Amino acid sequence: METLIKEPTTRNAKNTFNMIIESAINLFYKNGYHGTTVNNITQEAGIAAGTFYLYFPSKLSLYKHILIMFSHNIRRTIAANVAEKVTRYEKEREGLKSFIMLAKENPQMYNIIWESLYIDRALFKDYYESFAKRYIKGLNNSVKREEIRALDTEVVSYILMGVANFIGLKVVLDLGDNNDDIEHIVDVYMDLIKHGLFQ
Amino acid sequence: METLIKEPTTRNAKNTFNMIIESAINLFYKNGYHGTTVNNITQEAGIAAGTFYLYFPSKLSLYKHILIMFSHNIRRTIAANVAEKVTRYEKEREGLKSFIMLAKENPQMYNIIWESLYIDRALFKDYYESFAKRYIKGLNNSVKREEIRALDTEVVSYILMGVANFIGLKVVLDLGDNNDDIEHIVDVYMDLIKHGLFQ
DNA sequence: ATATAAAATGAATGGTCATTCAGTTTGTGA
């Protein structure tokens, strides 16, 4: 409906388009969606306010565009890294590690995706449900191959997604003491899901 | 600074005060902080706009007040329920179950706490760090008693908090298929952290 | 009953922004 974006064609226009997106990503991260005005964005991008509306019909449509870009990016990156691994154990390790590294290198991404819960709940749901769907498929395969135990894979997928997200949060927000070595965190996690918590 | 609330003294004033809070909780949940106006709140509470400012110096101060109320509530409830259990295994089970039930019975609470990440990041950090601190203490005790393995308890605390939060999210947002029986979810979780994921 | 303070009112204010549009500049193809 409102989400139609006028994709630029010429070299210069493409440049402007990308500047808008880049500026918006940084400002949304720093000040949040509601704390960022269209004028902030255009100023940061070095263009006039009106130029914004040549490409995006509204501030919200820009936000949605960025969100969709990011979610493709995350899924693609993680899927590619995980596909290189063979065993479920290695896949699990790689999945968490890729996610945390993405979050750390690109905290804007992490932040903007979570904020969608308060801007467009449907987008948020779509994102996590389709993420979960893929995850569940992978887990089901591993159950068939008898690599992992036959637990309810839907519940397991949400448990493991929860872990990744919260650790991502910890890394992004510098929660806790935080000299956090990603390898160390991933090691603790793998130890936990391999041997369990209890003696 | 801005957070000073004028606590009401008389019976009627207390009533008004509570109506403001109750209306705000529901509206913040339904439409988010930014999607809720002070006039919405006062209308819902059946009072005049100006009355709001007899008790709260600003919209933000009301939000903070609600957030603090909730975080006390959560901590108190979970701590009380967990304290009744003896073994770490039982405490862990009770902690997750209490949290999910709180989230389900009171989705506003869950939602408003997470939104704080986009409204007042310092409050959010405080909340989770102090929650984690307590959790870590409990885990450390259990390590000493040789109930659980000697993992890095800070990392473990964030892992387990992540699980609780994401499952809470799933329940609140109706993510996935969702005939979710809380007992079932908790069982899967306990199985996972008891026996691990792998064969 | 009266005085006094506490509560409540709601229209008005002022600031903030997303969005528009009439006009200008830039690039390109003939």
Add this chain to the structure above:
DNA sequence: TCACAAACTGAATGACCATTCATTTTATAT
């Protein structure tokens, strides 16, 4: 070099909304 379209400009518009304040109502204590 000219004309035409595509890009761009930025001041103006109008809606929205937190907050104020002069005034009125209500409750209480004497």
